[in-house]
Every structure is written in structure tokens, then in C-alpha cells.
Amino acid sequence: MVQILIDVHCHINLYLTIDKVIKNARDVGVEKIVAVAMSSISQERVLEITSQYDEIFASLGVHPEEVKMNAKIEHQLDSIIELIKKNKQNICAIGEIGLDHYFIKDKELYPLQKTIFDKMLSLAQDLELPVNLHTKGAEEIVFDILPSYKIPNVNIHWYSGPEEFIKLGIDRGYYFSITPAISYSPVVKKVVLNIDKEHLLLESDGPVKYSGEVGVPAMIKNVLKSISVLKEINLDELEKQIEANTKKIFTKMF
Numbered sequence: 254m255v256q257i258l259i260d261v262h263c264h265i266n267l268y269l270t271i272d273k274v275i276k277n278a279r280d281v282g283v284e285k286i287v288a289v290a291m292s293s294i295s296q297e298r299v300l301e302i303t304s305q306y307d308e309i310f311a312s313l314g315v316h317p318e319e320v321k322m323n324a325k326i327e328h329q330l331d332s333i334i335e336l337i338k339k340n341k342q343n344i345c346a347i348g349e350i351g352l353d354h355y356f357i358k359d360k361e362l363y364p365l366q367k368t369i370f371d372k373m374l375s376l377a378q379d380l381e382l383p384v385n386l387h388t389k390g391a392e393e394i395v396f397d398i399l400p401s402y403k404i405p406n407v408n409i410h411w412y413s414g415p416e417e418f419i420k421l422g423i424d425r426g427y428y429f430s431i432t433p434a435i436s437y438s439p440v441v442k443k444v445v446l447n448i449d450k451e452h453l454l455l456e457s458d459g460p461v462k463y464s465g466e467v468g469v470p471a472m473i474k475n476v477l478k479s480i481s482v483l484k485e486i487n488l489d490e491l492e493k494q495i496e497a498n499t500k501k502i503f504t505k506m507f
Contacts, residue, residue: 256492257284258477259499259506260470261430262349262385262410262456264289265309266298268469274459275308278470284308285506286470289349289385291316293329296336300343310506312346312385313337314373317353320362327365334376345505347377348385349410355390367394374402381405383502392418399425406502410456413440419447428502430456433463433472435479445483450494453480454502 260278265288268274278286289312290299296313303311315333319326337344350373352366377384383406388395392414399407407427411434412419422429429448434441445453455476459468477495481488500507 256282256489256496258282258455258473258492259285259287259496259503260457260459260473261287261408261454261499261503262289262312263287263459263470264291264295264461265302265459266290266295267460271302271306274469274471275306279308281471281474283470283473285310287312287345287385287503287506289346290314291349292319292323293326293333296333300340303343310503311340311344312348313340313344314348314350314385315369316349317351317366317370317387317391318357320366320369321357321359326369330369330372334372337376338380341380341382344382345503346383346385346408347373347380348408349387350374350384351387351389352391352395353387353389354394367398370395370398374398374404377404378402382505383408385410388412388414390414396421408454408502411441411458412444416443416447419444423448423452426452428452428454428498430454431476431480432456432458432461433468433476435476435483437464442483445480450484450486450491451498453491453495454498455495 288299290296303309386409410430455473457468457470461468481491
């Protein structure tokens, strides 16, 4: 059976030329893409895009930076939750959600951030959907909160925190998605070395830039190759394993 590549974390709604992004991805074997929402506005846009492209699957949720970017988010939260519930058959995960104490320095925003995170986790539990998590600078708190909810599966995107939580995450069955930053970041490389192949996933986090180049789903093919070299695992074996991992966590994509 021919393996396929899946980008499990991409902000597809932020590209101006989605057709081109998808074509370039397909050309290198990337067959499916998880489109993650971040804001009130992006929920609707992601749903619109997923209705237009068979390759795109929606992951809806409120990003932790929204507490800084959107002064109205607290009042919009209930309507976002209702929108997600209404479209539960059309989404494969809840995300991008989480906590951020690295980019968000104002501690007065942390309680609201946690309130939103708790509501998103409760929603994932109710809808029996996996979560796509952001944990930057708040890894310990996130890991303390997660056991309070019965979440089917957890993916931690672009993890760069303490090593101790990688082991804890693996013990709990969490997955970690790796970005193109593996090509230059010692931190990402160290993270990859500490994760067994049974808990690895691939992501572009596009259109974030890597060394000045706009990230796109097609880049995950080179992420796969970099992991293969770094961990000294046969490329075909690794590709097969990561596809199997993706099928376990994002069951509604298959």
C-alpha cells in the first residue's frame, strides 16, 4: 500500500493562493491537511474552505493569543462553541487551543486564557474529538489540566518545552507534531530525539516562516526525511508509522 503524508496543523485560511498550496502539496505526496482555526473569524473561513476541498479537514477552536488580539473574545466564546457544536460532523479536532505564557506576557490575561482553554477541552470531551494543542511557556500547567478531561487523543504542536513533559506525554499516549524548524533548530532536533516514532506526527504550521521562507504543507516531506536521518530510521518504515499514528488520532479524516 502506498503511504500518504498528512499535515496535521496548518493555518490554510491565511494563504492567498490555496489552490496552489494544495497542488504543490499533492505533488510531493501530501494528501490530507488539517486546517486549524484560531479566531472567531477563522472558524467560518475554515469551514468554508473544508467544504470546497476534499483534502482539507477542519479543526476548530480558540487560540490562546486571542485574549490579547481580540478584546471581544470573552463575549464571542458562547457563539463559537455553538458554531462548533453545530458543525461537529464536519470537524476532525478541536484546535488550535491551549495556553501561552511565552508570547503573552500580561499575567492579567492568564485567567481568561485558562477559562477559554477549559471550555475548549470540555467541548472536545463532549464531542469526543482529539485536540490540537499550543503549550508555549505554559507546559506544566497544560499537562496538569489535561487529565481532568476525557479527551480521545492529544496532539501537541511544535513542542519546545522541558524534556520531562515529553516523557510524561508519551506515557499518557500523546502525540507530538514536528515542523520544518527541524532543519535548523537544535531545540526541535532534541525534542525529536526524545520521542519514539510511535508518537510522532508531521505539520507545517504554515504560513509561519522558516528561515524567511513561507511554510507550506509540501514542506512536511522534508520534515519526514530529516526525522529519518536524525533518528536513523528507514524512511519508508517511518512514513508508514507516522501515517498509522495520524489515523489513530484523527480518525474522522479516514
